[in-house]
Amino acid sequence: MLSVEGIHSYYGKAHILNDLSFRIGRGEVVALLGRNGAGKSTTLKSVMQLVRPRSGRVVFQDSDLVGAPAFRVAKSGIGYVPEDRRIFTDLTVMENLEVGRQPRRDGAPVWTVEQLFEIFPNLAERRGNRGKHMSGGEQQMLTIARTLMGNPLLLLLDEPSEGIAPVIVEQMAQTILKLKAEGLTVVISEQNLHFARVVADRAIIIEGGEKKFDGSFAELEAHPEIRDAYLSV
Amino acid sequence: MAFFFAQFLTGLANASSLFLVASGLSLIFGVTRIVNFAHGSFYMLGAFVGITLMNVLPGTVGFWGAILLTGLAVGAIGAFVEMVVLRPIYRAPELFQLVATFGVILVIQDLALMIWGAQDRMGPRAPGLRGVWRIFGEPVPKYDLVMIAITPFILFALWYLITKTRVGVLVRAATQDREMVGALGVNQAWLFTGVFALGSALAGWGGALQLPKGGADLLMDFNIIGSVFVVVVIGGMGSLPGAFIAAVLISVLNVFGVTYLPQSTLVLMFVVMAVVLIIRPYGLLGREEVAGEHGQVGAPETPIRPYGRLGQTLVGVLLLALVALPLVVDQFMLILLIDMVVFALFAASLHFILGTGGLVSFGHAAFFGGGAYAAALLVYHLNTPMEIAFLFAPFAAGLLALGIGWFCIRLSGVYFAMLTLAFSQLVWSMAYQWRGLTRGDDGLVNIWPSSWLSDTIPFYYFTLAFGIGGILVLRHIIHAPFGYALRAGRDSPRQAEAMGIHVKRIQHTAFGLAGLMAGLAGGIFVFSKGSVFPTELEIGASFDALIVVFLGGVKTLAGGVVGAGFLTVIEDWLTRLEYWRLLLGLVIIAVVIIAPEGIVGTLRSRWAKLRGHNEEVVK
Numbered sequence: 095m096l097s098v099e100g101i102h103s104y105y106g107k108a109h110i111l112n113d114l115s116f117r118i119g120r121g122e123v124v125a126l127l128g129r130n131g132a133g134k135s136t137t138l139k140s141v142m143q144l145v146r147p148r149s150g151r152v153v154f155q156d157s158d159l160v161g162a163p164a165f166r167v168a169k170s171g172i173g174y175v176p177e178d179r180r181i182f183t184d185l186t187v188m189e190n191l192e193v194g195r196q197p198r199r200d201g202a203p204v205w206t207v208e209q210l211f212e213i214f215p216n217l218a219e220r221r222g223n224r225g226k227h228m229s230g231g232e233q234q235m236l237t238i239a240r241t242l243m244g245n246p247l248l249l250l251l252d253e254p255s256e257g258i259a260p261v262i263v264e265q266m267a268q269t270i271l272k273l274k275a276e277g278l279t280v281v282i283s284e285q286n287l288h289f290a291r292v293v294a295d296r297a298i299i300i301e302g303g304e305k306k307f308d309g310s311f312a313e314l315e316a317h318p319e320i321r322d323a324y325l326s327v
Numbered sequence: 328m329a330f331f332f333a334q335f336l337t338g339l340a341n342a343s344s345l346f347l348v349a350s351g352l353s354l355i356f357g358v359t360r361i362v363n364f365a366h367g368s369f370y371m372l373g374a375f376v377g378i379t380l381m382n383v384l385p386g387t388v389g390f391w392g393a394i395l396l397t398g399l400a401v402g403a404i405g406a407f408v409e410m411v412v413l414r415p416i417y418r419a420p421e422l423f424q425l426v427a428t429f430g431v432i433l434v435i436q437d438l439a440l441m442i443w444g445a446q447d448r449m450g451p452r453a454p455g456l457r458g459v460w461r462i463f464g465e466p467v468p469k470y471d472l473v474m475i476a477i478t479p480f481i482l483f484a485l486w487y488l489i490t491k492t493r494v495g496v497l498v499r500a501a502t503q504d505r506e507m508v509g510a511l512g513v514n515q516a517w518l519f520t521g522v523f524a525l526g527s528a529l530a531g532w533g534g535a536l537q538l539p540k541g542g543a544d545l546l547m548d549f550n551i552i553g554s555v556f557v558v559v560v561i562g563g564m565g566s567l568p569g570a571f572i573a574a575v576l577i578s579v580l581n582v583f584g585v586t587y588l589p590q591s592t593l594v595l596m597f598v599v600m601a602v603v604l605i606i607r608p609y610g611l612l613g614r615e616e617v618a619g620e621h622g623q624v625g626a627p628e629t630p631i632r633p634y635g636r637l638g639q640t641l642v643g644v645l646l647l648a649l650v651a652l653p654l655v656v657d658q659f660m661l662i663l664l665i666d667m668v669v670f671a672l673f674a675a676s677l678h679f680i681l682g683t684g685g686l687v688s689f690g691h692a693a694f695f696g697g698g699a700y701a702a703a704l705l706v707y708h709l710n711t712p713m714e715i716a717f718l719f720a721p722f723a724a725g726l727l728a729l730g731i732g733w734f735c736i737r738l739s740g741v742y743f744a745m746l747t748l749a750f751s752q753l754v755w756s757m758a759y760q761w762r763g764l765t766r767g768d769d770g771l772v773n774i775w776p777s778s779w780l781s782d783t784i785p786f787y788y789f790t791l792a793f794g795i796g797g798i799l800v801l802r803h804i805i806h807a808p809f810g811y812a813l814r815a816g817r818d819s820p821r822q823a824e825a826m827g828i829h830v831k832r833i834q835h836t837a838f839g840l841a842g843l844m845a846g847l848a849g850g851i852f853v854f855s856k857g858s859v860f861p862t863e864l865e866i867g868a869s870f871d872a873l874i875v876v877f878l879g880g881v882k883t884l885a886g887g888v889v890g891a892g893f894l895t896v897i898e899d900w901l902t903r904l905e906y907w908r909l910l911l912g913l914v915i916i917a918v919v920i921i922a923p924e925g926i927v928g929t930l931r932s933r934w935a936k937l938r939g940h941n942e943e944v945v946k
């Protein structure tokens with residue numbers, strides 16, 4: 095469904111992603127692992143075209159996204175949840191969801207506000223509240239719900255477990271499994287190996303903007319030296 | 328009592344078109360983060376287009392239909408401007424955007440001149456609303472009451488659009504985080520164009536609606552923009568209710584001002600603004616804003632860049648040439664050179680605060696003209712000897728800058744730009760309206776230098792000494808610890824504060840210093856011309872300096888100097904053409920889009936590229 099082929103991404107002159115390639119199949123949940131500064135967020139942004147890869151291709155459903163404006167990437171069916179949440183703090187919960195709303199899309203699960211409120215009951219209670227009056231965990235749920243309003247085929251989640259309470263992390267894992275059950279394809283950037291193992295089928299490890307490992311968690315377990323070298327546990 | 332009430336109603340009626348224009352500006356700024364200096368031009372277009380349409384369409388339906396169509400037409404023009412001029416530069420630093428919108432002002436001025444001619448037009452009366460109604464015995468024009476009645480509907484319609492519709496939600500979301508809105512699948516380009524069109528349409532409606540009370544002329548654009556900035560600053564940028572309250576406040580005040588303080592109507596609104604800003608720096612209903620996300624004047628330059636041996640030699644040779652010139656050139660040339668040096672010093676002082684200080688001042692003419700007026704007033708009223716009056720010019724301008732700076736420095740980014748512009752309008756309106764002191768637009772004349780300087784050649788050397796001297800002093804300061812501290816404050820205020828630099832105080836001092844140098848230029852100017860008029864204080868004069876700095880390149884002091892030379896020569900040639908503003912405006916827009924580093928800046932990067940310094944590694 096998504097195939098990233100040899101991308102190089104930069105911030106100004108800093109070369110961040112170096113010839114990175116991977117593929118994501120339909121219905122898969124893949125964890126993108128790596129230490130702080132490894133380039134996980136940059137990878138997701140490069141798919142989203144929020145960072146333009148200077149070379150390489152990002153092929154989604156047979157078309158190359160490189161160079162397209164971000165809104166087109168979103169319209170083609172990729173939903174993006176940024177790591178810093180970026181909810182619209184002046185807008186209410188309902189309005190935040192409205193910004194994310196897109197027409198339904200063939201082959202993708204369809205989400206309504208009511209369905210999302212079932213998955214995220216906290217949001218239902220706070221539907222009239224402004225974003226800035228919500229807790230970190232609630233904001234995190236709101237960003238995910240907001241992106242789901244776009245009825246994406248592929249969901250890019252950047253560190254959904256970061257900075258939220260363990261109970262909520264648990265809830266978040268359940269949510270992601272629910273999304274998977276709905277048939278959604280998901281790429282999660284994570285530092286939390288345990289969380290990743292619960293929700294994902296496959297792991298891709300990057301370090302210094304290069305891919306170091308790509309395989310199942312069973313394989314990863316069989317090679318503890320990889321884990322020790324590239325992940326901080 | 329009844330008279331008061333009638334006055335109040337007139338104020339309310341005037342407020343409605345001011346509010347329309349101000350709300351458009353606010354809306355555009357909220358989403359695009361661009362302060363559209365050309366907003367007054369859309370207001371002016373609204374007036375002219377409105378008159379034309381009203382002449383074509385008959386009757387009551389025609390009148391109101393014309394107003395409606397005017398808004399749509401001006402909105403379409405706005406959309407065109409947004410797509411052609413602004414779209415390429417949303418990521419550019421604020422200064423570039425401001426300068427580009429100024430280019431638009433020039434273009435629209437000349438196009439309006441071409442299409443409608445130079446005569447002022449009276450607005451047609453609204454059919455069926457010609458007379459007055461008596462309220463408590465006082466006559467109130469019927470049209471005024473209709474405007475008062477319309478305004479709440481407009482306010483409501485805007486409020487509804489912004490708070491209740493999907494478009495409104497998207498607009499508010501984009502105001503906060505446009506990139507995220509894009510990442511959620513919204514085509515921001517169209518959102519921006521739409522908002523810009525709506526904002527322009529509001530300005531156009533404002534221009535058309537005021538027609539029966541006023542008319543259309545080619546000065547409307549600058550005349551309204553000062554008031555609109557005041558309204559937006561008082562109300563709080565981006566707040567519609569704020570704009571409404573402020574528009575009412577200013578308009579009502581104005582009406583009473585005309586009755587009771589006819590000498591100071593223009594000054595009055597600035598006094599109110601100053602008071603509001605002292606109490607609430609971000610306006611009545613405004614919130615603290617961060618500076619532009621792409622920086623105000625571009626990427627930080629390399630920290631220290633003294634000239635090499637070659638550069639120093641070149642500058643030395645140039646100076647020698649300037650000193651030797653009177654031996655070879657005629658008087659006309661010397662006078663042109665004096666103009667150039669004066670302008671170069673003025674531009675260098677602006678460059679200092681803008682390039683090194685990172686503060687985009689849009690009212691720098693206040694200090695140039697302020698210095699000129701300070702010297703001229705002494706000579707005119709007190710017969711002060713020229714030498715003393717001349718030295719008073721920079722002194723007075725410096726003090727003025729410290730005073731104005733006290734208000735402006737507290738804000739940053741576009742707020743700073745708008746505020747400096749508003750204050751320069753204040754200084755202008757004093758020179759214009761305080762006839763007893765300044766003789767208004769008759770100007771102060773017969774301000775000649777002492778006899779030892781009365782010939783052109785001695786005055787030329789006098790100009791060289793103070794003009795070049797001033798530029799060198801500025802250059803010295805830029806490369807002194809004070810200059811480094813100023814830059815630190817520009818590039819990373821937080822870090823600078825952490826290092827113990829009192830950023831605001833440094834900026835305030837620098838602002839005063841820039842004012843002082845501009846005043847020095849003004850002092851030379853007034854004695855070289857023998858007169859001074861309010862035109863030296865106009866928005867246009869501030870913009871001239873900005874354009875010079877911009878054309879030359881913001882990042883180099885040499886840029887300002889080269890730009891000044893360039894513009895003096897070009898202007899001499901250009902102003903002989905009938906539609907020179909159109910040309911200049913197009914050039915400015917083109918430079919912003921194509922060569923955003925300015926003349927010297929672009930040459931410098933070309934040069935660096937040639938020498939292989941600037942190579943980026945791209946695989």
Ligand SMILES: Nc1ncnc2c1ncn2[C@@H]1O[C@H](COP(=O)(O)OP(=O)(O)OP(=O)(O)O)[C@@H](O)[C@H]1O
Nearest residue numbers: 105108110128129130131132133134135136137285
């Ligand atoms: N806007 C930026 N400008 C310049 N450099 C950046 C920017 N964002 C990230 N970087 C750098 O790029 C590298 C990769 O950053 P990235 O955010 O992709 O890492 P990450 O794997 O997501 O880390 P984390 O787990 O901390 O979120 C880092 O070295 C970081 O310092």
Ligand SMILES: [Mg+2]
Nearest residue numbers: 134135136177
């Ligand atoms: Mg990250």
